Amino acid sequence: MKQNTDQMNRMKQRLLLNNLMKHSFLFLTLIALAVLVILIVQVFTQGIGWLDWNFLTSKLSLNPDRAGILGVIVGTILLMVVVGPVTMLLGICTAIYLEEYAKKGRVHSFIQTNISNLAGVPSVIFGLLGLTVFSRMFNLGSSIVAGGLTMSLLVLPIVVVASQEAIRAVPQFLREASYGMGATKWQTIRRIVLPASLPGILTGMILSLSRAIGETAPLVVLGIPVLIMPVPDSLMDDFTALPIQIYYWTLDAVLTAEYANLAAATIIVLLIVLFIMNSAAIFIRNKFQKRY
Amino acid sequence: MIQLMEKEDAATAADQRNEIVLDTRELNLWYGPEQALKNIALQMSEKQVTAIIGPSGCGKSTYIKSLNRMVEMNPLVRITGQVMFKKRNIFHKNYSVEELRTQVGMVFQKPNPFPKSIYENVAYGPRIHGIRKKKLLDEIVEKSLRDAALWDEVKDRLNENAYGLSGGQQQRLCIARTLSIEPEVILMDEPTSALDPISTLKIEELVQELKQDYTIVIVTHNMQQAARVSDQTAFFLNGEVVEFNDTVTLFSNPNDQRTEDYITGRFG
Ligand SMILES: Nc1ncnc2c1ncn2[C@@H]1O[C@H](COP(=O)(O)OP(=O)(O)OP(=O)(O)O)[C@@H](O)[C@H]1O
Ligand SMILES: [Mg+2]
Numbered sequence: 001m002k003q004n005t006d007q008m009n010r011m012k013q014r015l016l017l018n019n020l021m022k023h024s025f026l027f028l029t030l031i032a033l034a035v036l037v038i039l040i041v042q043v044f045t046q047g048i049g050w051l052d053w054n055f056l057t058s059k060l061s062l063n064p065d066r067a068g069i070l071g072v073i074v075g076t077i078l079l080m081v082v083v084g085p086v087t088m089l090l091g092i093c094t095a096i097y098l099e100e101y102a103k104k105g106r107v108h109s110f111i112q113t114n115i116s117n118l119a120g121v122p123s124v125i126f127g128l129l130g131l132t133v134f135s136r137m138f139n140l141g142s143s144i145v146a147g148g149l150t151m152s153l154l155v156l157p158i159v160v161v162a163s164q165e166a167i168r169a170v171p172q173f174l175r176e177a178s179y180g181m182g183a184t185k186w187q188t189i190r191r192i193v194l195p196a197s198l199p200g201i202l203t204g205m206i207l208s209l210s211r212a213i214g215e216t217a218p219l220v221v222l223g224i225p226v227l228i229m230p231v232p233d234s235l236m237d238d239f240t241a242l243p244i245q246i247y248y249w250t251l252d253a254v255l256t257a258e259y260a261n262l263a264a265a266t267i268i269v270l271l272i273v274l275f276i277m278n279s280a281a282i283f284i285r286n287k288f289q290k291r292y
Numbered sequence: 293m294i295q296l297m298e299k300e301d302a303a304t305a306a307d308q309r310n311e312i313v314l315d316t317r318e319l320n321l322w323y324g325p326e327q328a329l330k331n332i333a334l335q336m337s338e339k340q341v342t343a344i345i346g347p348s349g350c351g352k353s354t355y356i357k358s359l360n361r362m363v364e365m366n367p368l369v370r371i372t373g374q375v376m377f378k379k380r381n382i383f384h385k386n387y388s389v390e391e392l393r394t395q396v397g398m399v400f401q402k403p404n405p406f407p408k409s410i411y412e413n414v415a416y417g418p419r420i421h422g423i424r425k426k427k428l429l430d431e432i433v434e435k436s437l438r439d440a441a442l443w444d445e446v447k448d449r450l451n452e453n454a455y456g457l458s459g460g461q462q463q464r465l466c467i468a469r470t471l472s473i474e475p476e477v478i479l480m481d482e483p484t485s486a487l488d489p490i491s492t493l494k495i496e497e498l499v500q501e502l503k504q505d506y507t508i509v510i511v512t513h514n515m516q517q518a519a520r521v522s523d524q525t526a527f528f529l530n531g532e533v534v535e536f537n538d539t540v541t542l543f544s545n546p547n548d549q550r551t552e553d554y555i556t557g558r559f560g
Contacts (some may be wrong), residue, residue: 101365173404178465180362181473182394183420192421194409 004025038041043271047264055265059231060240064258069266071231075144075239078215078232083155083212090152090204091159095201098160099167101188119157126154127221142222142233145203150218155208162204166197199288203281214270216243242270301358311338312376313477313507314359314396318371321354322414323366328354330531332373336477336524340510341499343518346528347554352511353401355528356479359509360396361389380475387494394421397475401482403462403470405454410437410446413454417473427483432472440468441498467498480510484517496521515555519543527551 058068094115102108130150140146170193179189194201224244232239240248246263253260314336321329336342343354357363359375361382374381382392405413414433423429433450433537437443442464446457454465463483470478480499484492499508499521513520518525519539526536527548535542535551546552 019351173400173402174406176362176365176400177404177406177469178416178420179389179421180360180398180400181417181469182390182392184390187420191416192406230340 006132019280025267027258036279040271043264043267046261047266047268050261050265051268060229060245062075063123064256064262066150067262069242069245069269071229072240072242072245072266072269073269074231075229076143078235078239079148079151079241080209082096082145083151084205086149086152087156087159087208091156091204091208092163092201094156094160094162095167096189098195099164100185100193115160119161122219123154123215124221126150127218129153130218138239140236142224144232144237144239145242147219147222147224147239148151148235150222151212151215154215154218155212158211159201159204162200162207163197166200166204167193169200170196195252199284203285205275206281210274210281213241213277214243214274216247220247242266305553306377313338313378314335314509315374315376316359317374319355319358319375320371321351321358321363322352322370324368328531329358332533334526334533334536336507336509338507339503339505340524341503341510342510343522343524343525344509344511344528345513345518345525347516348513350528351531352528353481354510354531356481356511357398358399359477359479360393360469362393362398364389376411383521392518394473395475396477396479397470397473399481400464401461403459403466405457405462405465407453407455410454410457410465411450411452414468414472417469421473436468436472437465439471439502440464441494441501442468458491460487460494463487463491463495464498467495467502471502475506477507477509480508482511482513485513492517509542515543515557527554529554 055068056068058066059071060069061067098108098111102111130146130153134140134146134149135142138146142147174192174196175188178192179185184193219241224240225238226248229238229240237253246266249259249263249266253263283286312335314334314412316332316334319329319332320327332355334342344356348350354363358371359377359382363369364371371383374383376382377392377396380387383398406416408416411433414436415429418429418432423432434443434447437446442461445461445464449456454462457465464488467483468480484495487495499510502508503523510518510521522539524537525539525542527534527542527546527550529550535546535548537547542551543555547553
């Protein structure tokens with residue numbers, strides 16, 4: 001192209017704008033990052049001093065110096081003991097049905113749409129559902145089972161969608177190879193489809209559990225008591241879990257400032273747990289990606 | 293005396309020839325509104341190799357996939373007519389596809405081993421048909437791999453993943469996998485189109501071996517391959533069988549002008 005001053009000027013302008021955009025994007029990204037860093041630094045400086053072995057292994061107490069989160073941790077673990085199997089069973093079965101059995105027609109798209117809708121329903125609504133159905137109708141009160149079932153409904157769409165994607169990613173030629181040898185649908189699912197999609201399903205499971213661990217609103221709606229709870233030892237016991245304890249301690253900090261430190265220490269524990277779970281999910285996803 | 297024996301041999305050979313394993317009668321097939329197969333009528337005799345040739349899109353894959361009803365995995369597909377497999381109509385509602393596919397095995401165009409070990413790939417068939425005994429499985433795996441001319445190459449690494457094999461080895465593994473359930477018929481849809489010339493030759497030799505025990509239907513784009521491996525050949529065009537004859541006649545002395553044009557490379 002023949003270069004005249006006019007074109008040169010336009011070129012300069014374009015390069016200038018290009019540079020400007022690049023730096024503004026970087027700047028805006030850094031703002032978001034900075035907020036996150038501030039938050040984490042603040043939580044850590046406030047809570048790290050309180051986070052020791054005693055804090056992890058003592059029971060709740062009104063006295064901030066003696067209070068620990070043993071019961072809270074046990075509550076969270078037991079909650080997962082309910083959420084894990086329930087979502088795994090319902091989630092994987094739903095995904096298998098939708099991907100392998102259901103005819104792609106009206107019923108299929110109706111269920112599919114509703115699952116997507118369910119994923120967008122605010123968690124408070126799930127709390128209300130749990131309150132109505134599990135707490136009141138089935139008389140489960142604010143027990144671990146009631147909380148767990150409520151949480152299961154909340155994270156079910158995540159597991160279903162992730163499992164569906166994993167199942168869909170299994171190449172059709174593997175199914176054909178299996179059917180071509182006279183295998184039934186169930187044999188093909190059990191021996192070919194599920195093993196090949198297991199990493200994706202597991203990733204979805206872990207992500208849904210980590211969502212359930214951090215979720216607060218449904219438990220608040222279920223009416224988890226604010227009282228000091230003993231360490232639960234059965235699934236029918238009342239309980240408290242990490243995020244809800246953080247919430248109560250933050251509320252109580254208005255009266256006793258030290259509760260804020262306990263909340264911060266608990267946040268650290270929660271963040272570490274979530275970090276480990278998400279790393280595990282990413283690890284599994286990367287390790288088993290694309291094997292065909 | 294010798295003459296007599298020869299005659300008898302010839303007679304039994306002819307009898308065997310006449311034993312029709314797959315008899316396609318007025319088969320029509322539609323994908324939605326599009327008709328892909330029109331009034332197909334073909335007979336395949338026991339322990340014969342039938343080649344199916346024809347230009348791209350003429351319905352070769354559709355036809356061969358009808359023979360083990362894999363084509364019906366596409367919900368758009370509608371079929372009329374009959375395919376008699378050993379005198380039973382494969383489309384009859386009492387004939388389960390699982391039973392049919394145990395008798396009529398298939399080797400696909402692209403090698404498609406399972407993401408499992410070589411051993412598990414071959415043991416898959418017997419396992420889904422209920423064989424659990426380790427010793428029996430071992431025997432079947434070895435025999436199938438031997439029959440697929442792969443045993444010597446893999447016997448020391450049966451537990452390695454099948455995806456570590458070359459394309460040609462993978463295809464022979466897929467053949468071994470098909471042999472493991474001892475079908476009567478083996479369908480092959482362009483089994484060498486993804487392979488190099490040497491692997492192709494190996495598979496062709498293998499087909500010659502296998503026809504001692506199996507009835508084989510092979511789709512191919514390669515005219516020489518059809519001429520080399522098959523006893524009879526069907527030429528497909530636009531979903532119809534234009535010509536069906538024994539291979540030597542069809543290639544040396546075709547009846548139809550279109551067949552001649554195709555095999556001399558004037559179109560397709
Ligand atoms: N899943 C499908 N849906 C709709 N039409 C199809 C489908 N599969 C094949 N067809 C049509 O059926 C006809 C026959 O296709 P088929 O795959 O059997 O041809 P082919 O002879 O095997 O071709 P090639 O040599 O390219 O493999 C074609 O016109 C094709 O467009
Ligand atoms: Mg084809």
